[in-house]
Amino acid sequence: MTSKSVMADNVLPPLLELHGVTKTYGMGDARMHALAGINLKLNPGEFVAVMGPSGSGKSTCMNILGCLDAPSSGEYLFQGVNVGGLTRNQRALLRRHYLGFVFQGFNLLNRTTALENVELPLIYRGLDTASRHRLAKAALDAVGLSSRETHTPGELSGGQQQRVAIARAIVTEPSLLLADEPTGNLDSKRSIEIMELLTSINRDQGITVVMVTHETEMADYANRIITFKDGLIESDQKHGN
Amino acid sequence: MLGNALLLAFRELRRNVMRSLLTMLGIIIGVAAVIVVVTLGSGATRQVGQQVASLGSNLLMISVGKRMGPGQTSGAEAFKIADAEALARDVDGLAAIAPVASGSTTAIYANENWSTNVSGSTEDFFTVSNQPVAEGRMFTTNEARRGASVCVIGPTVATKLFGLQNPLNKRIRLQKLSCEVIGLLKAKGQSTMGTDQDDLVVIPLRTYQRRIAGNQDVNLIKVSMQDNVNTDQVKQAIEGIMRTRRHLANTEENNFNVMDMKEIAAMLSSTTQTMTGMLSAVGAVSLLVGGIGIMNIMLVSVTERTREIGIRLAIGALENEVLLQFLVEAVVLSSFGGFIGIVLALGTALALSGVLQVPFVFQGGIVIIAFLFSASVGVIFGYFPARKAARLDPIEALRHE
Known part of the structure; x- marks a missing residue:
């Protein structure tokens, strides 16, 4: 465990807290509890791996953490703000300013250059062209793709596409980076590269990372592993590197 | 925010x-159709106006027979020269009056012959018509009175008959009449109805009646009014005199017809305006169809781009920003299509006006409209798909294949 995390544990307020969060889908007999009451506290600077079989509620939990979805009941505090009380647009603004997303399927805009993809969140932040270019180039440089700025996703390998996606997620310097099976579509060599990249982002930029994964090798990079089962947290343990 | 939407x-x-480009096609065609039709239509209207003005807008035509409807008359007794003389004497405000008897005859010169219209009239004919x-002279009052064998021919x-030869002082034959060409009419071109106004021979009325028709009939009396006289008053005066001269009882309808050029002009320009209006409506419908085409493509595009919209929403795009982006796309498409349509229409109208000989x-x-x-159209038909895009659930959208 890094000294930063220790400090964070003791001094800084938590980044986010979940109190008795549930999520139900459907009505009547078809009613399904995706989350049956989750309590969770995340501190700034943590690198969390979320594991569990499909249907265990981890994706629903990620959607709520990512402010893409609101809990059915319970409380989600992000930096002390109750997300449940926010409107759709307020949640969008929260994502814009504090969150970064990395997806299993990369989710880059087709026929759009790497640089333009990375610029996208900055456009929504209203930055001028010069600053956008400067920050997007820096982010591509940070993921080791400075020579691929003008390439479109179709011209990049899977590993490279995921790096562009990571550059897009970190270009706004978010407080929390949510990665949903970031290595799910990659071979083991590329997966290791991506994990090392995420680790360095977590370590060097102090960005909190929450990552869903099915592979224990990938989870080993994290310093905390949370396992979901049947809509509940089955285990939550610190993990030494 | 608008700047961002434009950029995106x-x-x-x-x-x-x-x-x-394919999306714009509907708008391009719609805009082009409307502008071409309206431009050519107003050209045609102006042309009609010019042609009627060249006929003389203060002209009245008194013809034999009752008007049954457009272009139809019932038969009735012909006028006589005395009718024209009575009108000249008794109606105030007339500038010139020309009784006309005319018919179709073959004109012959050497071994050339040409079937044309021969009009017998007085020297006032040239003024009234x-x-x-243009060259030579018209016949004198004296020649008209004695029925001289002279003629004035159209270009x-x-x-x-003469090709490149000078026709003046040559003699042409009209049936049994041999007459000397003393003048050449100024070229006037086609009339509004499409007849050649230069295809005629004018001879003195008495010559026509004696030597060609063999009767004393006058088919038509052309009257030109002085400026600043009331057309309706003159028409009423003419009708009154003619009814008396033709012994019509109060209950009988006119068996002659007094037509005023302004009426004809109004009728013709209202016809072209109606045509322009109808064709513009067709153009407007294609504009509407173009708009629906844009809506269609935008809706397909929203479905096709669901994942992209999900990405935008996930990284923090507001509902209004997505809405505005799609709306701006639709408006840019439609107004750019409109711009291309305008350029295309003006080029086409210019080319067609040359071909159709319309100014x-x-x-x-209409270009601005x-x-x-x-x-x-972009705003209206783009709004629905844009709203659909903006209201997508980011989670669902991201999951979309």
């Missing part, structure tokens, strides 16, 4: 050049 919209359209003599007849009348109003209409 342009990036998106540039990525799909082919789709963008607004068709002066078409001159060309057909090119630039109608700034068509452009604004095409832009608003």
